[in-house]
Amino acid sequence: MRTAVLERTRRFFGLADGSSFTALRNAVRPFIRSTRPTTKSAVVNQVDRPGPKSPRKNRFLLMSAILAPAALGVAFEPWKSTEATSVAAEHGAIATDRTVTVSRPTREATATVVLPASFRPWQVASLHARVSGYLAAWHKDLGDSVSAGELLAEIDTPELDQELMTARALVREAVAAVTQARAERVEAEADLKVAEAQVTRARSEVNLAKSQHVRRGELVAKNVISREEFETFTTQVETRTAEINAAESDVTRRRTNLETRTAIIEAREATVNSRQANVNRLEELQAFKRIVAPFDGVVTRRTAEVGMLMTAGQGSVFVIEDLNRIRVQLAVPQAFASLTHVGTVAGIRIPESLGSVVTAEVTRIADSVDSSSRTMLAEIELDNRDRRFQSGIYAQVTLNASQGNESWTVPTNVLAMRIDGPHVAVISDSNRIEMRRVRLGRDLGTRIVVTEGIKGHERLVVNPSDDLSDGLQIQVAAPKTEQILTQR
Secondary structure (H helix, E strand, O other), X not given: OHHHHHHHHHHHOOOOOOOOHHHHHHHHHHHXXXXXXXXXXXXXXXXXXXXXXXXXXXXXXXXXXXXXXXXXXXXXXXXXXXXXXXXXXXXXXXXXXXXXXXXXXXXXXXXXXXXXXEEEEEEEEEEEOOOOEEEEEEOOOOOOEEOOOOEEEEEEOHHHHHHHHHHHHHHHHHHHHHHHHHHHHHHHHHHHHHHHHXXXXXXHHHHXXXXXXXXXXXXXXXXXXXXXXXHHHHHHHHHHHHHHHHHHHHHHHHHHHHHHHHHHHHHHHHHHHHHHHHHHHHHHHHHOOEEEOOOOEEEEEEOOOOOXXXXXXXXEEEEEEEEEEEEEEEEEEHHHHOOOOOOOEEEEEOHHHOOOEEEEEOOEEEEEEOOOOOEEEEEEEEEOOOOOOOOOOEEEEEEEEEEEEEEEEEEHHHEEXXXXXXXXXXXXXXXXXXXXXXXXXXXXOOEEEEEEOOXXXXXEEOOOOOOOOOOOEOEEOOOOOOOOOOEO
16 A cells, blocks of 8 residues: 555655655655745744754655645546446447337328419400501500400501502502403404415305316316416416415414413413402501400500500510419429329319318329429319409419229338438337338339238337438337437
8 A cells, every 4th residue: 555655655646656755755854845835924934933853754745745745646647437437327328328219101092192282264365466557556554344345455567557558559460461361362363364264264255266167177188278378277276275385384473472362361360469469468457556455354464555666576566365264284293294184073272272172083194294394284263253263373282082992002201222222220129229121112202112021010200310320229109290300
């Protein structure tokens, strides 16, 4: 014991192990001097004290100075050990006192999902000016109800009016040209008939000349007439034959002229038709001077002002919406698209309607998933003759669709996403953790379908932390709600 105390004292004053008692004493003396009082009152008390202390008393002070650090060291070691033991015990209690809440899988015959949706009008038309000009007047304002064909605004188009007048004059000119061509054709037909008559007459004369030539030949053979007279008749036959050829050529020329006149008539009639088509086009454009409603609806926007310049096709003047029926459009995710059909029950809730839910059915679906958003467009038709709904508002639609085969579903907060995929923390009968990998199906919002990895009877840890591992001993809290944060 004495040896241990001396060793502790040596370490306290920084001496090497095994140092002599003299060295220890020399190290303690400065410590004793530093502890003596140096104030005035201490000096006075020292003067008043009688004589120096005895050697025995000095030795007692020296031993006290030597043993005090050792005693302090001995007293400190048990305290330090006790503190470490207390902290370790506390940490051990925390590590073995983990309490978790659990949830169990459930079967879902009906899949439910809440999706955002937008209200759209049954029909919407943005009306533009079809002709250029200046707005002369507008007759309907924002919020006014209109009927199909009702006049909304009028446009003044002086340039278009002048263009129409010019086009009509050109049509009259083309019609006159057609009349002239037809008269020339009649004249050509008459000339052709005269030429054909000349051919007929020439052929008759040739026939007469030929018969006389034959008779003169007989007379020449009997020497009744001279050969000179016979040759004269031969020349007449040749002359009459040449006249026939000339008459036939004239007939051909007259017939070609007639065909030319016919072609000229057709060309001029085509010109008339072209110019008349231009007139019809301009008259149709003139009809667009009146902007009318295409269907029964409500004016939801008006930008028309009297005197403003209207350019064809530039900027809308009115926006008309048919609000008698409303289309509720929503994008159904790919995981839920196969379960959504025409007739699927839906609950429509508008956040501002204080919880009122409108029950309806899916009216139509696109039956095709958009490759960019991986969603399918679906529509729900609502009657809105009482103007209960407004177009463009936001709503939440709850779809309830039959899944066919029932599936196990779990809350999304029992999943633990690990590097090798999603896991669930299964609690065994002995309250030990088993990290089990699962395969997920459709995401139903707050719940998700599990296709592989569970059988349905398991107890699953809610909000599993990352430090959960296989074999960890835990305690199960009494169930209050299905979703309670993991406690430590």
